[in-house]
Amino acid sequence: MSTIPRDPATTESPGAVSESVDDTxxxxxxxxxxxxxxxxxxxxxxxxxxxxxxxxxxxxxxxxxxxxxxxxxxxxxxxxxxxxxxxxxxxxxxxxxxxxxxxxxxxxxxxxxxxxxxxxxxxxxxxxxxxxxxxxxxxxxxxxxxxxxxxxxxxxxxxxxxxxxxxxxxxxxxxxxxxxxxxxxxxxxxxxxxxxxxxxxxxxxxxxxxxxxxKLRVPERIDILGAVLLSAGAGLTLIYLDKGHDWGWSRPTTLAWLVAGLALLALFVVIETRVSRPIMDMRLLFHPRVALVLAGALFASFLIGVQSYALGYMTQTPDQATVTAGVQQATLAQIQQQTGHPMPPEAVQVLLDPGYSYGNGYTLLEFAVRIALLQAVLAMLCGALAGVLARKIGARIPLIAALALFVGAGVCYAVLPHTWVVFLWVSAAFGIGFGFYYAAMPILMVEAVPQEQQGISLGMLGVMQSMGVAIGLAIVTAFLHASPMRALVTVAGQPAPPNPIPGIFGDRGYELGFWVAAGASALALLIALVMRHGRTPATGGTAY
Missing domain, CATH: 1.20.1250.20 (MFS general substrate transporter like domains)
Incomplete structure (x- = not known):
């Protein structure tokens, strides 16, 4: 059974695997x-x-x-x-x-x-x-x-x-x-x-x-019950986060997924503290070196979920003038079909409520070339740079830099004009933070756990990041559906019933999503600032 993380000076537990002895x-x-x-x-x-x-x-x-x-x-x-x-x-x-x-x-x-x-x-x-x-x-x-x-x-x-x-x-x-x-x-x-x-x-x-x-092997049987409880609990919770808006967040049948998922995760913790060979040592999971990394990953991933969804959606949406013209043309065509007579375009007035300022009408390929490519290149380069920096000054500083960039990017997305040029440069800054973040997190986890617990620990990191992304997506989806777009059409001075426009939302829905994600990134930044782990140069896995 593994031991909790400890300082290098601490005497090694007899049950821990020593890499100085075991050839990997x-x-x-x-x-x-x-x-x-x-x-x-x-x-x-x-x-x-x-x-x-x-x-x-x-x-x-x-x-x-x-x-x-x-x-x-x-x-x-x-x-x-x-x-x-x-x-x-x-x-x-x-x-x-x-x-x-x-x-x-x-x-x-x-x-x-x-x-x-x-x-x-x-x-x-x-x-x-x-x-x-x-x-x-x-x-x-x-x-x-x-x-x-x-x-x-x-x-x-x-x-x-x-x-x-x-x-x-x-x-x-x-x-x-x-x-x-x-x-x-x-x-x-x-x-x-x-x-x-x-x-x-x-x-x-x-x-x-x-x-x-x-050559490293952990000589123990896999705790099947613990594995089932962890996987099922995480899965049911993620289903609630992914489908909650479609099914209704507060409906009993929807809440049942969340309650069942959390109950299984709680049962997982209880059982794993009592079995002799747990799938993951609970003392390890709740040790500050591990728990703070997992909490930071959860909150930081809010913005990753919001940004990945919102940016592509906003830039691939047609601009307001194009949508307005489309509604006007559809109304004119409908009137002609019903009456058999054409109507002059100026007789049909269209106002979008609440209106929106984003929209470029990009194809996926145009979005990739104009915006996503620069972000991707910077993330790739900064991931390698963060690895070098972690070797010299520890992984905590790159993580702090990443989360500061996350906060700044979230705020900028919320308050700056929603033009493709702004998106390009803000997403570039986000890409730098993304590279630092995704490099720093596994380095911190590898430094925090014994080698015989690295697989399950990094798996837990993946679960927390997935939950953070899912929560971010759920939040922005809820805000968007609270800010639907309607076409207010007037024909020859007579108002028609409001016409909902599916798939297009007001600016406020996106902006609120970015504000919440920026706030979550700020919480992750506070966690990184108080974190004692990662302040010394990364050792490659001997710091626990």
Whole structure:
């Protein structure tokens, strides 16, 4: 059984695994080229999950006609992926500690590829969701990758490796939006899954031959009951956060999902404190080094969820003049159809209530090139930079910088004009913070836990980040639906009943979402400021 984090000077517990004794297969004598080849293959393999998320989310409108009876539930193609991935990550992380990290890395890749092949050929909605569930196991590759890097890379390269792994080599962040836009605009949506399956098929032998297996094993059986309680509790809670608005937040049938999820998580904590071989040591989970990192991840992820949703939606919405003209033309056409006589355009006046100031009418590819690309490049570069800084000054300072940028970006999104130029530069600042944040968090977690608990601990980090994103999305969705857009039409001086315009919302809905996300980032910043963990240079996993 593992011990709680401790200072290096503390005498080691007899039950803890000592890396000075146990050989993990670290590449201490390998050339720099060999080391970075291993790192590159690991990172490229982990990028398949975020890359598919970007591409599949963009393709939902083209996927929907294949499943005509699904309607608005088409978004379950995204929800299922996130739910199963978040719920399964802690369990898969624990499996990698027990059975081998490279082995589980490859298992996740094979399951992802099978899911892609299933979705590429099926026209059955249930089978499509099963395919998405298989693909969701790829989310756990990031958790496993952090463990592989801690076990395999020489200590001095571990912070840099974690930073690069967190933000990637650009395949998902840069190529993902461009490839997604190209495939969505020019081919059948099935080409997406063939492409993803082909990429995975290419990467599997590279992982097999290039990446060595970690020799570290935790000699214990997996706590099945704890794994089920944790996965089910996290999954039910995330379902409530994802679907609460559609089902009604306060309806008893909706609240039942939240109550059941929280009850299972509470039961998980109670049971794990009493079993001899818990899936995660509760003393470790509630130790400040771990608990503060998890709390910071929860609050910081609010803005990640709001920004990723709102920015694409706002820029791809047509501007107000275009929507107004469209309503006017539709009204004129309806009048002519009903009366058989045309009416002059000036006889129809349209006012949007409450009106909005955003909207560029971009395609996905235009959004990727004009705004998302710069953010992605800066995030990728700053992830590596944060790894270097963590090695010199600790990961806490990059985290503080990231969260300060998050607060500033959230405020700027809320108060500055909603033009594409403002979005470009604010998202660039957010990209810098994003790179620092996603690099600093796993470094802090690796420094906080014993090596035999790294898989489950990093899995818990993924769960908290997923919950933060889901809460952020739920908040902005609630604000948007409280600020609906209506067309007030006057025909020859006579007002017509207000006409709701679906999919378009007032500025205030987005602005309130950004304000709440900025406030949550400020809470995360306060946590980072009081955090005692991460104030010394990162050691690559020997600081616990």
């Amino acid at each position: 297969g670290r590449l201490d004598g390998a050339s720099r080229g060999r080391i970075f080849a291993v790192l590159a293959v690991i990172v490229l393999f982990t990028e398949v999950a975020p890359m598919q998320y970007t591409i599949v989310a963009a393709a939902l409108q083209k996927i929907a006609p294949t499943f005509p009876g699904v309607g608005a539930n088409i978004n379950w193609a995204i929800i299922v992926f996130g739910l199963i991935g978040a719920a399964a990550s802690p369990l898969i992380g624990k499996m990698s500690d027990v059975w081998g990290k490279k082995r589980m890395f490859l298992v996740c890749g094979v399951l992802f590829m099978l899911g892609c092949l299933l979705d590429a050929v099926t026209s059955n909605w249930a089978l499509f969701l099963i395919g998405r569930g298989l693909q969701a196991t790829a989310i756990a590759t990031a958790v496993i990758a952090y463990g592989l890097i801690r076990d395999l890379l020489p200590r001095k390269y571990v912070p840099l490796g974690l930073g690069i792994t967190a933000t990637g080599l650009g395949l998902s962040a840069i190529a993902g939006p461009l490839l997604g836009g190209f495939l969505v605009d020019n081919y059948s949506w099935r080409a997406i899954f063939w492409c993803l399956a082909g990429f995975t098929l290419l990467m599997l032998p590279l992982v097999w031959f290039v990446v060595p297996e970690s």
